[in-house]
Amino acid sequence: MERSTLPPSIEMNGVSKYYGDFQALKNLSFKLEPGERCALLGPNGAGKTTTLKILVGLLSPSSGEAKIGDFSPSSEDSRRMMGYLPDDASPYRTFSVRENMEYIGALRGIDDVSDKVDRLLDSLQLREYEKSKVGRLSRGNVQKLAIALAIIHDPSVLLLDEPLNYLDIPTQETVIEYLKNLNSTQLVSTHIMEVATRLTDKVIMISRGTFVWSGTLEELKRLGKEGEPIERIVARMLTDVL
Amino acid sequence: MFFKLLKFVILSRFSKQILAFMLVLLVWALFISSKTGSSSAVYYYYGPALIAVFLILPVLSGGIAVLKSDRDFLFTLPLKRSELALSLFVVQMLSFGLIIIYVLGYSFSSISSVLPYALIDFIALILVITSLGPITYTLKLGWRVLVAILMALLPLSAFAGFPFSPAGIYTGHPLYADITSVVLAVITVPLAFRSLSRVDLDLMKTFTRYTSGDVKRVRKFSGMSPTKAIFAVNFFIVEVSGRMNSLGSGGSYRSGRFRLSRGVLVSAIIAGVYYYLLTYRLKLPLHSQEIALFIFSIYSVIFIMFFTMGVLGNERLWLGFMTRNPTRYLRDIVVAKSLSIATLLSPLAIANFLIALGGDEQALNLGLFLLVVIPSLLIIVVYLSAFLYPLQIKEELSMPGQLNLRQMGTLLPALPAWILVTISFAVLENGLPSLAILITVTTTILFALIAIALIYSDSFGKRVIDKLVTSGFV
Incomplete structure (x- = not known):
């Protein structure tokens, strides 16, 4: 699983995005250095999902540039490196758990798909559901499968939208351990500060499509008063912008 | 109240x-x-x-x-x-x-x-x-x-x-x-x-x-190339999805799948019965037989629409589309499904060609319609429905939304096919078989060319993907 090479950086340079007349992102810039794990924080409608969709190449910016390492997000090279988990991720509903994993593994060009699938089934406690159709699974097991599909090719760049949603506590711990052991640059969009603190070391805050603040979790804590919960600090910073 | x-x-x-x-x-x-x-x-x-x-x-x-x-x-x-x-x-x-x-x-x-x-x-x-x-x-x-x-x-x-x-x-x-x-x-x-x-x-x-629980036979993709995996899913397996009976049966969304080989077997049996009935058994007057074929053409289009509803509705942008260039992935799945439908319908098309050899020109119309026009229509409808009514299916057994006219608009590409088949039928009725065949062949070539143009247009493919993303597909 460990790679000897450094994973690529993630970069947004002056990115704006319009949906018709509505501007979802306004000249947004930030950079994650290789191997950094960073939380993307922001209120509802801040532009987090749009940011992730641009970074994975599913949306094109109206202006500005997004880069994964030296590549455009829509290039074949960056697609090979990236793993993406959207919010409320839904795998192929008519496939079984194993079929989903083997199909995506084959599309990703993994040589030993079967072995890889077996390892993920065991580590994410999905073995008993391998023949179950996705439509029959509980929301928590769907999320486990979605995570497995996002990381099946050991991506060196991971873009995750609320990855711990619906997971029970033991599975959350398994996933956190798994993600921490991946040699990858990770951007995690979340509303929950505890997820941010468990999965990442750094925070990027955006609101209404614009950059608000960026720094380490320690720096963020230092912005608050003695003993002030980190959630309250974030809430104050985001409210000040609104 | x-x-x-x-x-x-x-x-x-x-x-x-x-x-x-x-x-x-x-x-x-x-x-x-x-x-x-x-x-x-x-x-x-x-x-x-x-x-x-x-x-x-x-x-x-x-x-x-x-x-x-x-x-x-x-x-x-x-x-x-x-x-x-x-x-x-x-x-x-x-x-x-x-x-x-x-x-x-x-x-x-x-x-x-x-x-x-x-x-x-x-x-x-x-x-x-x-x-x-x-x-x-x-x-x-x-x-x-x-x-x-x-x-x-x-x-x-x-x-x-x-x-x-x-x-x-x-x-x-x-x-x-x-x-x-x-x-x-x-x-x-x-x-x-x-x-x-x-x-x-x-x-x-x-x-x-x-709701069905386990799959009976888990498909294996180990050792397959990406293209082979796409064909394994989209060619060798036929997926029928959609609101059952077009508007009806409650409009709840269902999907089912069967192996293409089994489908072809059933299709061959139906084609055999069809050929036997039309050649030896049902000695319908020519006029009635033509109406039968005409009606069959019309309803076969409606039937095929069921094969198009799940093509995009069941797709997952964050999975398949992320593994390669999205426009290429879209092209691959649509081509595989179109070829799959052509293969499924080929026994019926062959039966019609054999009937045409017996002197019924309308059967030639229908044969070409089944073998080329309908598979081409599948491609055209999939691409256009992305613009008219992109709808991702996230839950089965409930209506994904209100039935509206825009959704019916996805049937519009079938309209020229219906009109051309009607003209061909009318021309044949008036005793001009060679003109009828010319219209049919032109229709066939036209639809095949439109389908090919759509799947090989990168800019159109990108617009389709953009539309899906902005419509909330995940």
């Missing part, structure tokens, strides 16, 4: 425009019926066969027109169960009844001499067909297949001269047909009401008990 509830339930499922459009279709069917005349023997087959289809569909697909918001909100409100049941029943009737009247409308002129009996028969049948879905949706598949066979035998028994067939209206037994249909309605309607009045209690139980 009841009428408010009824209005709410209807309009949350159908837009006003689509209800108006269905009425226009009905008038169109009656117009066509008056033009084709009552002498045509084809309705002797057409009527009972379609009644059989409509009796089978609700039994096999089951279901009630339920939106997710109904389960979350409407069913939790303190409403009278009887009023709720009646509202749901009326919606079922609209979703099934309108389309039944539409397709049977084509045969009205052939039964004009027994019209009062026909109207009673059709109304009773609509009530029966509406009731069958709510009654049978909790049954296990084996039981539903048994009920479906019995229901199919009833109208088809008219061919054997059984007077008490509900399709007896077409075979000279209008009074007996009415008696059977009305008796069936008297039995099924109260049962349907009983089922609908406890829908909120039953629904979740049904969801957990009757």
Whole structure:
């Protein structure tokens, strides 16, 4: 699983995005250095999902540039490196758990798909559901499968939208351990500060499509008063912008 | 209160425009019926066969027109169960009844001499067909297949001269047909009401008990190249998805799959029977045979639409589309599905080519239509539906949204095909077979070229992907 090479950086340079007349992102810039794990924080409608969709190449910016390492997000090279988990991720509903994993593994060009699938089934406690159709699974097991599909090719760049949603506590711990052991640059969009603190070391805050603040979790804590919960600090910073 | 509830339930499922459009279709069917005349023997087959289809569909697909918001909100409100049941029943009737009247409308002129009996028969049948879905949706598949066979035998028994067939209206037994249909309605309607009045209690139980659980045979993709994996899923497996019966059977979304090899086997058997009947058995007058082929062309397009609904609806942008260039992935899956449909229909196309060799030019039309036009239409409809009505299916067994006219707009690409087939048919009727063949071949080439142009246009492919992303596909 460990790679000897450094994973690529993630970069947004002056990115704006319009949906018709509505501007979802306004000249947004930030950079994650290789191997950094960073939380993307922001209120509802801040532009987090749009940011992730641009970074994975599913949306094109109206202006500005997004880069994964030296590549455009829509290039074949960056697609090979990236793993993406959207919010409320839904795998192929008519496939079984194993079929989903083997199909995506084959599309990703993994040589030993079967072995890889077996390892993920065991580590994410999905073995008993391998023949179950996705439509029959509980929301928590769907999320486990979605995570497995996002990381099946050991991506060196991971873009995750609320990855711990619906997971029970033991599975959350398994996933956190798994993600921490991946040699990858990770951007995690979340509303929950505890997820941010468990999965990442750094925070990027955006609101209404614009950059608000960026720094380490320690720096963020230092912005608050003695003993002030980190959630309250974030809430104050985001409210000040609104 | 009841009428408010009824209005709410209807309009949350159908837009006003689509209800108006269905009425226009009905008038169109009656117009066509008056033009084709009552002498045509084809309705002797057409009527009972379609009644059989409509009796089978609700039994096999089951279901009630339920939106997710109904389960979350409407069913939790303190409403009278009887009023709720009646509202749901009326919606079922609209979703099934309108389309039944539409397709049977084509045969009205052939039964004009027994019209009062026909109207009673059709109304009773609509009530029966509406009731069958709510009654049978909790049954296990084996039981539903048994009920479906019995229901199919009833109208088809008219061919054997059984007077008490509900399709007896077409075979000279209008009074007996009415008696059977009305008796069936008297039995099924109260049962349907009983089922609908406890829908909120039953629904979740049904969801957990009757949604299929494990797959019987897990497909293996280990060692496959990406292209081979795409073909394994999209060519060798045929997936039929969508709101069953176009508008009806409650409009709930279902999907099923079968192996292409099995599909081809069934298709070959049907083609064999079809060839035998048209060549040796059914000595229909030429005019009737042409109408039969024409109707078959029209309905084969509607049938094929079921193969297009799941192509994008079941896709996942964050999975398949992330593994390679999205436009290339879209092209690969659409081409694989189109070739799959062409293979599935090839035995029927071959049967038609053989019939054409026997001198029936219209069969050549139909053969080319099945082999080239329909697979090309699949590609065109998939691409255009992304613009007109992109809808991702995230949950089965409930309506993904209101039925509206924009959704019907995805059928628009079929319109030129229908028009050209109609022209070809009309030209043939006027004794110009070579011109008819020229029109058919031109239609075939035109549709194939449009399909190829769409799949190889990178800019169009990118616009499709953009549209899907901005429409909320994940």
